[in-house]
Amino acid sequence: MRAGRWLIGVMVLGWLAACAGGPATPTWSADELRVLHSLSLDALKPLSPDPSNVVADNPTAAALGERIYFDTRFSGNGAVSCASCHMPERHFTDGRAFGVGMGTIPLNAMSLVGAAYSPWQTWNGKNDSQWSQALIPLENPLEHGGNRTLYAHLLAEHYRAEYEALFDPLPDLADSSRFPRNAGPVDSPAASAAWERMAPADRDAANRVFANLGKVLAAYERTIVPQPARFDRYVASLDADGRPQGEAVLSADEVAGLRIFMGKGQCMNCHNGPRFTNDAFHNTAIPGAPDVPIQRGRIDGVVRVQADPFNCLGAYSDADPDECTALRFMVTESDTLLGGMKTPTLRNVAETGPYMHTGQFATLAEVIQHYNSGGFAIQGHNELTPLALTDEEAAQLEAFLHTLTEEE
Amino acid sequence: MRRYSLLLGVLLLLVAAIGGCGGAATPAMQMSSNAPADTDFGTTRASDGGLFQVTYTPALEPIAINELHQWTLHVETPEGAPVDDAVIAVSGGMPEHNHGMPTEPQVTEALGNGDYRVEGMQFQMGGWWTITFVIDAAGQQDSVTFNLKL
Numbered sequence A: 001m002r003a004g005r006w007l008i009g010v011m012v013l014g015w016l017a018a019c020a021g022g023p024a025t026p027t028w029s030a031d032e033l034r035v036l037h038s039l040s041l042d043a044l045k046p047l048s049p050d051p052s053n054v055v056a057d058n059p060t061a062a063a064l065g066e067r068i069y070f071d072t073r074f075s076g077n078g079a080v081s082c083a084s085c086h087m088p089e090r091h092f093t094d095g096r097a098f099g100v101g102m103g104t105i106p107l108n109a110m111s112l113v114g115a116a117y118s119p120w121q122t123w124n125g126k127n128d129s130q131w132s133q134a135l136i137p138l139e140n141p142l143e144h145g146g147n148r149t150l151y152a153h154l155l156a157e158h159y160r161a162e163y164e165a166l167f168d169p170l171p172d173l174a175d176s177s178r179f180p181r182n183a184g185p186v187d188s189p190a191a192s193a194a195w196e197r198m199a200p201a202d203r204d205a206a207n208r209v210f211a212n213l214g215k216v217l218a219a220y221e222r223t224i225v226p227q228p229a230r231f232d233r234y235v236a237s238l239d240a241d242g243r244p245q246g247e248a249v250l251s252a253d254e255v256a257g258l259r260i261f262m263g264k265g266q267c268m269n270c271h272n273g274p275r276f277t278n279d280a281f282h283n284t285a286i287p288g289a290p291d292v293p294i295q296r297g298r299i300d301g302v303v304r305v306q307a308d309p310f311n312c313l314g315a316y317s318d319a320d321p322d323e324c325t326a327l328r329f330m331v332t333e334s335d336t337l338l339g340g341m342k343t344p345t346l347r348n349v350a351e352t353g354p355y356m357h358t359g360q361f362a363t364l365a366e367v368i369q370h371y372n373s374g375g376f377a378i379q380g381h382n383e384l385t386p387l388a389l390t391d392e393e394a395a396q397l398e399a400f401l402h403t404l405t406e407e408e
Numbered sequence B: 001m002r003r004y005s006l007l008l009g010v011l012l013l014l015v016a017a018i019g020g021c022g023g024a025a026t027p028a029m030q031m032s033s034n035a036p037a038d039t040d041f042g043t044t045r046a047s048d049g050g051l052f053q054v055t056y057t058p059a060l061e062p063i064a065i066n067e068l069h070q071w072t073l074h075v076e077t078p079e080g081a082p083v084d085d086a087v088i089a090v091s092g093g094m095p096e097h098n099h100g101m102p103t104e105p106q107v108t109e110a111l112g113n114g115d116y117r118v119e120g121m122q123f124q125m126g127g128w129w130t131i132t133f134v135i136d137a138a139g140q141q142d143s144v145t146f147n148l149k150l
């Protein structure tokens, strides 16, 4: 009897020691563990090839693309480069609500980290490749503000050898009656009139050089891939039973926020996979930004990408039509296209504000407040439902988002 | 001695009930997928009007979200005779979310023996999905809807 009581006492003590003494580490179920691993960078597959761009995975092309990416000579005023709005030190964003080049474009510059994985580029997906996307800011008077023959001349003057090592020789640009310094289908009466006067074959030659410029830039962009964050280290620290091993990588609040992200917050409906995006278009009832046009989203992107002469099916693409799967299976009619924007990556999101397609929200707290309220669609069909997060839960969710920043 | 083992048993039960250490009453993940309990997630189904017996086989096993992939659809009569020369339309969506697929899949090839290649299949989130095939064959039309849990 006595021995029995003793034994029980020892057992209770042992249990207390194991439970109270051990860290109050949360455990994850097998299902949850599977989901956690699906979010980890370890789940990121190698980039699939881009059949529309023969130099997509050519390191020489990427090296040339990198130099041009930072080269402000490739603009109408000699002062704008891709890095003006996509700064490497800001995870390839610019910290502003609107992009500022030669003018101000009323759209928020997107992070380029991992963007090469996406079948659609820009908020409304008006491009089906990064090389065709790059051509848009180059010609937009508010961004680089240049034109097709200007870029051909600049390539000839600064990168002829590098260019011709990759592609057919540049056309003979010396004859300025055939290739004026400034000509292209752009928003400048002089340059567009000069473009109209060019022979069709010369326009085609200029188009090809222009496309190749996009292709080297895209080859560089494909090297901008996400780097591990604290969150990835946390997932790596979980044992097979979903229990963190070693020193705690995430705080209790961050783990609680992660749990909300995966569950009550429904964030993973759209921000899923290792880049925290499904690359699909969703209407999340984002309010319009003051004094700028309302963006209609995917409904316009569909029309734009179909009409784009530089799309995967166009004359300057290197792909077989069969390989243009994004366009072949594109949703062209649906009541979910109006107001649909591409889900952005959440990697590094704590450092890429302001947020949303026109920088509507300055802080992550405002973003979470929007999701919590469920929003009110100014157009189309709102896909959100109110979340009923407490203030504490909202703060925990925000804390979790901070764990997605790359560590160095 | 008997009392002792009884106490021990009670204690063990107690520990088991509390769920061991950590005591983390982990709430089940709410992946917002509440298909009705009697939902049939089978990959072979009879069409609504009973004209066809239809089976799908994904080329991607298990189906992963955000990956473009193909399915093979097999269509036969209830008696097991393959149905060739059918014209088939595909559509899908999430009943709980009121949205469709991120792609517009198509039947791109009749492979013979009642088999058809379905290209452009893709899902953008986990949860309960339905995929409907409308099948036109020999002047008759019928449709079949599969339920998927991703």
Ligand SMILES: [Cu+2]
Pocket (backbone or CB within 6 Å): A269, B094, B097, B099, B125, B127
């Ligand atoms: Cu859904």
